Amino acid sequence: ExxxxxxxxxxxxxxxxxxxxxxxxxxxxxxxxxxxxxxxxxxxxxxxxxxxxxxxPVWYDCCKGSCVAYTGKYKELETCPKCKEARYSDRRTASGDRRACRQFCYLPLIPRLQRLFANKKCIEELSYRHKYEEEQDVISDVFDCGQYKELQKRRVVVDGKKLDHKHFSDKRDIAFGTSFDSYLLYKRRR
Structure with a gap:
């Protein structure tokens, strides 16, 4: 409770x-x-x-100033390659391990999706894309846009191999959109 x-x-x-x-x-x-x-x-x-x-959650060490996450090529670094701040503080964990000055929390995508599909209400909400009906010459949703429509016409390619099905051809397919802070998504600025 x-x-x-x-x-x-x-x-x-x-x-x-x-x-x-x-x-x-x-x-x-x-x-x-x-x-x-x-x-x-x-x-x-x-x-x-x-x-x-x-x-x-999965925790990743990152720079105090959010310059980098200490993963991939930065995994073994002790200082930030951009701002030169130390990765670790002087404090230690209860078990004596070094403590990062800052960490980023990541909630893995696949388990999150599995939880969504375990809930009947969420399943209904996730079927919106499949049930969406477009109005001719009206853009009222991302599913009316050209890029989405072009993807629907193309076969899925994985590791250079064309598969038999097209993008979003199954009612269970999910269309993801992403946005990143301080990241220019389009070539033009406003």
Whole structure:
């Protein structure tokens, strides 16, 4: 059974996700409403969300200034190749391991999708793309756009091999869109 603290924490975490609230603002929110809300630290909040969802977070060390994540070619580095900040703080974990100055939390995509398809309401919402009916000469959804329509005409290619089916031909196929902070998605600037 969820406690009042759990419910407050979940609502604060939902607000953070919906608004794109930074870690700093989340901590300020906790402090500003500490007499009214019982919200645990962001670290504990993420672990509560993981326990409730069944999706385990993966933590990656990253630069204090968010210059790089210490993965791939940066995995073994002790300082940031961009700003030269130290990767590790002087503090140690309870087990004596070195503690990164900052970490990034990643919730793996496949387990998240599996959880969505385990819920009947979510399955209905995920079938929106398949059930979508386009209006002639009207763009009211991403599924009306040229790029999506072109993909529907093309066969899927994996590792250079053309498969027998086309993009989005199965009612269970999902169309993903992505957006990145501080990343120019299009050639023109506004």
């Amino acid at each position: 969820l406690t009042d603290e759990d419910l407050d924490t979940i609502q604060a975490f939902r607000l953070r996700l919906v608004t794109g609230m930074s870690d700093h603002v989340f901590h300020m929110l906790r402090y500003a409403f500490k007499n009214k809300l019982q919200v645990v630290s962001l670290y504990r909040t993420i672990h509560l969300a993981a326990a409730l969802s069944g999706v385990e």
